Amino acid sequence: MGAKWYLGTGAQNDVIISTSVHLVRNLREFPFPQMLSLQDKLKVNSIIKDAASSLGDYNFNYLEMKMLSQYEVVSLAERHLISPEFASSRDGRALLITDDEAVSVMLNEEDHIRFQVMYAAFSLDEAYKTANEIDNALSQKLNFAFDERIGYLTQDPTIIGTGMKASVVLHLPGLASLMQIPKLISTVQKLGLTLRGSYGEGAAAKGDLFRLSNSITLGISEKAAIENLKSIALQIAAQERSAREEILKSNATEDKIFRAYGTLKYARLIDTDELMELMSLVRLGAVKGLINIDTAKIEGMMINMQPATISLSVDRPLDRNGRDMLRAKRVRELLG
Amino acid sequence: MLCQNCQKNEAKMHMKRIINGSATEVHLCSDCARSLGYGDSFGSFGLGFSDLFSDLLGRSEKTLSGSSTLRCSLCGKSFSDIAESGRVGCAECYVTFYDKLLPTLRKIHGKTTHQGKIPENFSETVQAPQIDVNDLKEQLKLAVEREDFELAAQLRDEINALLGGAK
Numbered sequence: 001m002g003a004k005w006y007l008g009t010g011a012q013n014d015v016i017i018s019t020s021v022h023l024v025r026n027l028r029e030f031p032f033p034q035m036l037s038l039q040d041k042l043k044v045n046s047i048i049k050d051a052a053s054s055l056g057d058y059n060f061n062y063l064e065m066k067m068l069s070q071y072e073v074v075s076l077a078e079r080h081l082i083s084p085e086f087a088s089s090r091d092g093r094a095l096l097i098t099d100d101e102a103v104s105v106m107l108n109e110e111d112h113i114r115f116q117v118m119y120a121a122f123s124l125d126e127a128y129k130t131a132n133e134i135d136n137a138l139s140q141k142l143n144f145a146f147d148e149r150i151g152y153l154t155q156d157p158t159i160i161g162t163g164m165k166a167s168v169v170l171h172l173p174g175l176a177s178l179m180q181i182p183k184l185i186s187t188v189q190k191l192g193l194t195l196r197g198s199y200g201e202g203a204a205a206k207g208d209l210f211r212l213s214n215s216i217t218l219g220i221s222e223k224a225a226i227e228n229l230k231s232i233a234l235q236i237a238a239q240e241r242s243a244r245e246e247i248l249k250s251n252a253t254e255d256k257i258f259r260a261y262g263t264l265k266y267a268r269l270i271d272t273d274e275l276m277e278l279m280s281l282v283r284l285g286a287v288k289g290l291i292n293i294d295t296a297k298i299e300g301m302m303i304n305m306q307p308a309t310i311s312l313s314v315d316r317p318l319d320r321n322g323r324d325m326l327r328a329k330r331v332r333e334l335l336g
Numbered sequence: 337m338l339c340q341n342c343q344k345n346e347a348k349m350h351m352k353r354i355i356n357g358s359a360t361e362v363h364l365c366s367d368c369a370r371s372l373g374y375g376d377s378f379g380s381f382g383l384g385f386s387d388l389f390s391d392l393l394g395r396s397e398k399t400l401s402g403s404s405t406l407r408c409s410l411c412g413k414s415f416s417d418i419a420e421s422g423r424v425g426c427a428e429c430y431v432t433f434y435d436k437l438l439p440t441l442r443k444i445h446g447k448t449t450h451q452g453k454i455p456e457n458f459s460e461t462v463q464a465p466q467i468d469v470n471d472l473k474e475q476l477k478l479a480v481e482r483e484d485f486e487l488a489a490q491l492r493d494e495i496n497a498l499l500g501g502a503k
Binding site: 026028030031032034035070071074077078083084085087088132135136139140143144145146147148149150151152153155157158160161162164182185186189191192194195196197216217218219220221222224227228231232235272306307308311323 | 351352353354356357358359361370371372373374410411413423424425426427430431434437440441444445446447448449450451452453454455456457458471475478479481482484487
């Protein structure tokens with residue numbers, strides 16, 4: 001495996017961890033996947049696979065979901081390369097994915113094509129540009145279901161129109177610690193956006209990681225939706241920075257950060273929830289210059305230490321104790 | 337089924353999540369769904385919307401009398417099939433049941449006219465999308481509310497250009 005999309009740093013990286021743009025498309029000639037026979041699903045897969053193979057710039061690997069093991073599939077979902085829905089049933093579904101995992105295309109999820117482009121840090125313009133290029137190239141080969149009144153037609157009417165969901169993953173330990181998350185969730189809803197836990201929900205979001213995305217897709221252009229998301233993301237990032245200043249005034253926060261670091265360096269068993277909680281503190285310490293560690297390394301650990309992904313790394317299913325032990329060992333090695 | 341979050345209300349939303357290494361179904365009532373950030377529209381990748389959507393459709397269906405025998409020519413679904421399942425069968429359904437689906441689209445998005453890109457190979461008589469001045473005004477209002485004056489200025493110029501051009 002080569003370099004992955006998340007091993008990069010960039011603008012706003014103290015708060016904004018990653019950016020993704022999803023586009024949803026359907027083939028005009030076929031009903032949506034839920035109405036298709038297995039045979040027709042396989043036909044759809046092969047049509048899209050052929051179209052994708054002609055995109056010279058992208059070298060896609062084609063994976064039939066049925067051929068993958070349970071933990072391989074769940075690991076893809078843990079790394080946000082496929083949806084939980086896609087992982088829950090595998091027949092007739094396939095995935096096109098680039099080596100660096102920056103572009104992944106789910107075939108026959110709720111729609112024929114759901115693809116995403118992922119970038120590290122705050123890169124909405126770049127991610128949209130890439131997604132748009134892939135979309136244009138595919139549309140040379142495929143007839144997309146489109147209506148000039150209501151745009152791209154999708155099985156899920158909440159994404160009709162542009163068929164685009166753009167999102168950023170935000171690290172909000174400051175705002176979470178000041179109990180500001182519920183207020184923020186309801187504020188962004190009024191602005192046509194959604195904020196929710198990237199791993200786990202609401203106030204229980206693991207690792208203080210939250211995904212902010214546009215919820216309106218009809219009656220707004222892609223550009224306007226991206227600009228709106230950008231501007232709110234920057235405002236939340238600014239609020240988060242002030243919240244961090246606030247909580248770091250107390251030496252209790254600094255103490256927590258170093259205790260978290262100490263636990264990670266010496267623990268013999270760590271479950272995912274504890275890892276995410278401690279990593280969040282260590283990441284805060286790293287961006288504030290208290291701990292000398294590269295944030296890309298932390299992001300890598302948050303992704304690679306998830307339950308199914310850690311099993312995948314040794315290519316066999318592990319029980320809970322086995323995972324917790326291996327996770328603790330890997331973290332110790334990485335923190336050296 | 338009760339909401340897993342509050343254990344009080346009937347769960348209205350059912351979705352798949354990855355929890356501790358396996359794909360698990362999560363059940364939430366609408367209040368908890370909203371407070372957890374699911375709002376009125378559900379998410380980026382593969383988050384269930386069906387109950388809420390069929391609620392919306394179900395209500396508008398009840399107000400429409402009688403003839404629901406019209407069926408989509410491509411997938412064979414009737415409008416009541418869509419309302420019951422909360423799932424649109426195919427692209428053609430949107431054409432067949434356009435008028436009946438439109439109120440739901442308005443409830444979800446607040447608008448009903450596509451403003452985004454058009455597929456490059458879209459061959460039918462394509463007109464430039466009608467830019468709705470009211471939509472721009474709405475966006476301008478939002479931009480001012482969140483004090484994004486740069487965008488607001490840009491929108492103001494666009495509105496002026498459109499109004500000027502129409503004269």
